[in-house]
Amino acid sequence: MKAMFQGHFRESTSRVISFPGVRMYAFHILxxxxxxxKIPIVEPTRSLELLELANRLCMNRLVSLVEARVIDQLQHQxxxxxxDQVVEIALSLLEPVKLHNAHNLSEWxxxxxxxxxxRVCRAKHLSLSSREYLADNxxxxxxxxxxxxxxxxxxxxxxxELKDLRPTTLQAxxxxxxxxxxxxxxxxxxxxxxxxxxxxxxxxxxx
Numbered sequence: 612m613k614a615m616f617q618g619h620f621r622e623s624t625s626r627v628i629s630f631p632g633v634r635m636y637a638f639h640i641l642x643x644x645x646x647x648x649k650i651p652i653v654e655p656t657r658s659l660e661l662l663e664l665a666n667r668l669c670m671n672r673l674v675s676l677v678e679a680r681v682i683d684q685l686q687h688q689x690x691x692x693x694x695d696q697v698v699e700i701a702l703s704l705l706e707p708v709k710l711h712n713a714h715n716l717s718e719w720x721x722x723x724x725x726x727x728x729x730r731v732c733r734a735k736h737l738s739l740s741s742r743e744y745l746a747d748n749x750x751x752x753x754x755x756x757x758x759x760x761x762x763x764x765x766x767x768x769x770x771x772e773l774k775d776l777r778p779t780t781l782q783a784x785x786x787x788x789x790x791x792x793x794x795x796x797x798x799x800x801x802x803x804x805x806x807x808x809x810x811x812x813x814x815x816x817x818x
Contacts, residue, residue: 637661644673653680655700659707666711678716685723698727702734705741726750
């Protein structure tokens, strides 16, 4: 941008410089960066227009600052549990940011989408290279998904077998027991009979 005002360009002698296609939001952040070397919080959904402007003016540092702001904001939303919204934003930014040399943001979006492969594998606007990379680096991997499904199936079968065994075991416990003190004998004979079973014959006194 410095060369544009000092070199042999039309902008170096113009009193008014136009930025076609630039919105007020992006231009305001550009002015903040020029005067303070800092930028305010950047909305992830509006970061693309700012990255486009920074790349057009060859401001690599501004591109890096925007990337850092966007990544921090998306990570904050992840911590708040807004993972669905983060995945949608990352999916919308993955391909366009590559055109504006925002490589760090592109790598972060790719990493985030690998962890949500089941939700983004059918996205139509992804390039073939992005699809292949997400498929190769998906998380959890395919082998883990298969092992986990097999584990869940085994647990379900084991629970079903335990439920089938419980009534049989309960019936067997009710049928077993002591013949003298079982509930059936007590009901039929009463308290006197059970006492009589336990009595012993008196011994005769010695002669």
